[in-house]
Amino acid sequence: MNIITPKIVVIGGGAGGLELVTQLGHKLGKKKQADILLIDKNRTHIWKPLLHEVATGSIDSDLDGVVYSAHAAQHHYHFQLGEFDNIDQKTKTITLAALYDESGHTILPERHVHYDHLVIAIGSISNDFNTPGVKENCYFLDSTQQAQRFQHSLLDGFTRLHQDDNQQQALNIAIVGGGATGVELSAELYHVSNLLKLYGLTNMSPKRLHIHLIEAGPRILPALPERIASSAKRELLKLGVHVREHTQVKEATKYGFITKDDEQIEADIMVWAAGVKAPDFIKDLGVFELTSNNQIRVNKFLQSTVDDRIFVLGDCCAFTQTDGKQVPPRAQSAHQMAKCVEKNLCTRQKTKKLTKDKA
Template structure:
């Protein structure tokens, strides 16, 4: 029987690992690879803010796992992992329920020889009162689509109501001044300006919609140099986005957001985009070691600290770097690098060779403000320090990050074709999704 590798999680890291192993070893029937995910389709997570704003139609960018599995020599299993038996080397998948509350798939057990957990992360509300009940957590495609529908409904309502800058003004409050929050704010402003040109003559973006960002840190975008952070804040304020830094959220209600300082912001929609944690069930997963945000503790070979047959990558793991450095940051580039290394490492393991050690290379950060600006800091590749980039060059580099992921998953030729299709769709379709 071929060696069975089960990968749980079809995000950037998990899917790239499945594709790499499938092309290299699955095609030759040397191993049997199974990818497990609770969704039927894959969407690159950094695009969620564009789906929420309506500037990206998710259906145009989604890829079917079953189709990817067929063309890349691995199997796909639909299901949500909720348990593990390390002694029997089995994972357990919860029953899959349809929208009509009917059982589509029963509870399943899936055996493995090597298990790779690539479950990603979810929003961490830090136990803030009312956050779960009254915020949209922008960490999944359904959440992004739900936000977009609420936004369009708000604009349609404004079309038929006399709204002013007083009490009737609709406010979208974004909690979190990291890349997701900042990018969402800029995309929202652009979306509402475009919406007003599609026959919503009574809807005035500046008058009828207010966008607010709240962050507990002293400045936005802590991962960027201070000069770039200040430039982004200035750009946001120039398009009437209200920025509140050094403000910690105390509670969220159906009426708005209350800060620890006592300040209250009335809000129609509240988006939580601050902080991450791994899925809750990882904290009690058959004795595996985890940290305070549920991430599995792994060594530099990405092996679980308590089971050498279990690996983890991406946001759901806490991986050490060299002595004196913090753990590998939970970023898309980390998952991409770990998937690439682990594909080579698992092949070596099957050949009886020692595993490779993961070495994180920080290539910097890029933040897009829609059509307004793109800024970033590049590290390592071009110099011993960092290089600040802005404008057109930064826009092209931001665009290329998505293309690199598409090439890793779909191959160069398919990515080339889909890029041309995207170009044609921009001419044929509205600039934003209107439903």
């Protein structure tokens, strides 16, 4: 059994995880006070709030991403490619699943990694709320790979319209979820359609793009002040987006979405960006105390409630504030949590105990 023994293992190189290993690398790794290891199933990092720009082709993930191995060499931590699969609290060991290439050949076998302290920062995935047909018919924007698949479908749609002699034909795109991702994607799609003429698709224009932004709640951008949400809605309407608030989707088919009122919203391309949850395999581990969205419950130090050697941060973390509300799954929250965990790990490294509420 291949076992390596870093002191601090961080699973997940998203906004919070990457910031944490960078700071720990400079404060502990550089001084050889601890070995810092980052594990991620991808080789590069793209800031998740920018995935809608990868989806539309506005940015190139190969040029705008952070290569973990190169970043690790510069910031005094180590990187290992792998996918978190299991955990053994007694031996303080995590299991990484075997890694295969596109042809099914083994790149890396199953591996076991020892930790003294573990940080889980695996982020979140879209929550389809078990809505029938969503998994089979919709695109998600949880990863670079998913964003690129959407981009390929979008380019195919634009190309098809460009070569169609019927200039009245349009590309219908329906997006469920009026949060930041849905709103920004809607606007970015119109921006991209304006630029297509520069790339030879002279028959394309924003007029041939029909976008439905569907929100179940009373308004888009519910996490932001109403003044900002109203302003954003006005701008979307000016672009031509059909903003559908108070519209709950009950099913997705290959032809579009069906609402709770049995209205069909036809679409050539469907995107699901409504709500998030921690990955389902966390529940299957049977280790942690979880919320209904699979988020791991933590104490005031961001330690899991079942093991004080395991810290949690970011979208997969369920931290309840003094007002009773849970910290929202945002990049800003992940950055604040990363700073908290960094201070607590450095404190624990020196004193072996935590004495103050750092959350």
